[in-house]
Amino acid sequence: MISLHTVYDFGKEATPNDGGLHMIWLFFSIPVIFALVIRYFNRRSSYEDTWYLGISRRQHNEGGLVLFMFIFGLAFICINIGIMATYLDARNIYYKKLYRTIEGRVEKYQPMPPNGRGTESFVVAGIPFTMRSQAFGFSKTAIDGSPIRAGLYVKTSYQFDEHNLDDNNILILKTE
Numbered sequence: 001m002i003s004l005h006t007v008y009d010f011g012k013e014a015t016p017n018d019g020g021l022h023m024i025w026l027f028f029s030i031p032v033i034f035a036l037v038i039r040y041f042n043r044r045s046s047y048e049d050t051w052y053l054g055i056s057r058r059q060h061n062e063g064g065l066v067l068f069m070f071i072f073g074l075a076f077i078c079i080n081i082g083i084m085a086t087y088l089d090a091r092n093i094y095y096k097k098l099y100r101t102i103e104g105r106v107e108k109y110q111p112m113p114p115n116g117r118g119t120e121s122f123v124v125a126g127i128p129f130t131m132r133s134q135a136f137g138f139s140k141t142a143i144d145g146s147p148i149r150a151g152l153y154v155k156t157s158y159q160f161d162e163h164n165l166d167d168n169n170i171l172i173l174k175t176e
Helices: 021-044 057-095
Strands: 005-009 050-052 100-110 120-124 127-131 153-159 169-175
Touching: 057 153, 057 169, 127 153
Parallel strands: none
Antiparallel strands: 005 169, 100 120, 100 153, 120 127, 153 169
16 A cells, blocks of 8 residues: 655645735736836926927826826736636635545656746646646746656645536645
8 A cells, every 4th residue: 555645735835825925916017117207207308398298298198197097007907816716726626525536556647847838747647737826826847846757656636627627626646
């Protein structure tokens, strides 16, 4: 009998911010940088110069900043709604134990390219898995220190995606 130890457990390691922390930095940094650039150019030109249709350069630049921040904020909200929906779906499946469990040897292992762009994939008991660095669930690739390799015996509980059969989300991973 093979002795297995837990490498990943969604209930203990996943947080709603997985995959979305970079968006928080973008939400706050890009509008601030944009505002600083606008202020810099406003200082260098006369505020009272009529620029277009009777609108001064200052009014145009400040209106552009408000429009930019509105559009960027709307995009931020839409993206994070998608991230949170994915997280809550995985969380629901994990806690209600609606996941599937299989075990077997890792086959058809394809590591992520050395440049870090692309995906890593493998098959266990005929079920395909694809690793991405920004996914919920187990998403470590060989570059990130994943223990997965060809021939390794694993037991995995995963979120089955009937719409995308190659994108099964690993919620619990145990290895030999």
